Amino acid sequence: MYPQKGSSNTLKFILLILLTLSCSSKELCSSDLRDIAEEDQSDRKNFFKMSEEELSDLSYRDAERRNKVSEFSRMGCLNTAEDFKNAALVFQHGSEPHDFYRSFEWSKKGIALGDISQRSMLAMALDRYLVKSGMKQLFGTQATKDSGSPCWCLEPYEEKFSEATRVLYTGKSIAEQSKWVTDLNAGQDCKILSCNHSLKAVPEEYIREKW
Numbered sequence: 001m002y003p004q005k006g007s008s009n010t011l012k013f014i015l016l017i018l019l020t021l022s023c024s025s026k027e028l029c030s031s032d033l034r035d036i037a038e039e040d041q042s043d044r045k046n047f048f049k050m051s052e053e054e055l056s057d058l059s060y061r062d063a064e065r066r067n068k069v070s071e072f073s074r075m076g077c078l079n080t081a082e083d084f085k086n087a088a089l090v091f092q093h094g095s096e097p098h099d100f101y102r103s104f105e106w107s108k109k110g111i112a113l114g115d116i117s118q119r120s121m122l123a124m125a126l127d128r129y130l131v132k133s134g135m136k137q138l139f140g141t142q143a144t145k146d147s148g149s150p151c152w153c154l155e156p157y158e159e160k161f162s163e164a165t166r167v168l169y170t171g172k173s174i175a176e177q178s179k180w181v182t183d184l185n186a187g188q189d190c191k192i193l194s195c196n197h198s199l200k201a202v203p204e205e206y207i208r209e210k211w
Contacts, residue, residue: 029077036065037086040093048184062093081118084110088121092128100129108211122211123169130206131155136199138206139166140177143184144195151190154181158202165210 043058050058069090072078078087084106091103103125110118127137131144142155154177167173172180181193 026077026079029072030080030083033069033072033078033083033086036068037089040065040090044093059095062090063095065090066094066099078106078109081110081113081115084113085115085118085121088118088125092121092125094128097129097132100125100132104129111211119169119211120171123166126206127155130202131199134200135202138202139170140172140174141170143181144197146195150188151192152181152184153195154178154193155195156197156199158207161202161207169211 040062043061047058069087073087078084088103088106088110091099091106094100094103104122107118107122107125111122123139124141127139127141131137131142136156136158138158138161140154140157143152144155145152157174163173170177178193
């Protein structure tokens with residue numbers, strides 16, 4: 001049996017109605033966002049051991065979660081520091097630079113509302129945005145596996161960025177981030193910790209910014 005013409009629009013309309021009803025209560029909205037974020041984390045329990053097929057399935061579910069959060073945001077359902085934290089967490093696992101930039105912006109709003117624990121999320125989101133945009137990272141949170149390699153490497157980072165700010169936001173220095181990569185490669189014959197990727201310098205406004 002084939003769907004009738006316009007059924008896709010009908011389903012979207014029904015979804016909007018359901019979201020409107022849900023968002024009529026801030027408590028329900030926050031609860032829904034919390035459930036989506038918890039599902040996101042549960043899906044990643046064995047992330048570093050996932051097969052290519054499992055990662056592909058995860059990517060599909062991530063996209064579904066981002067669509068749900070985008071609808072919540074569009075309806076004005078993000079209000080509390082926790083709401084912004086949960087939304088930012090889901091968009092941490094995006095696929096395009098704009099996904100990570102939204103995560104960065106939502107984390108920044110959560111911090112502005114008093115939740116300084118979101119500093120680490122802001123750092124990761126900004127690093128992901130920069131690297132995905134072809135620029136060096138600032139905080140040193142991003143490691144990559146090149147295609148066909150079993151080894152992780154730390155993406156190039158901006159040396160002019162303040163080490164004190166790195167530690168303030170992530171709790172780790174570059175040396176500690178490098179040790180993290182070494183730990184990821186435990187049991188492998190991996191001699192190079194830094195990725196040999198040609199990334200552009202970060203604009204000065206990012207280096208000077210204090211969030």
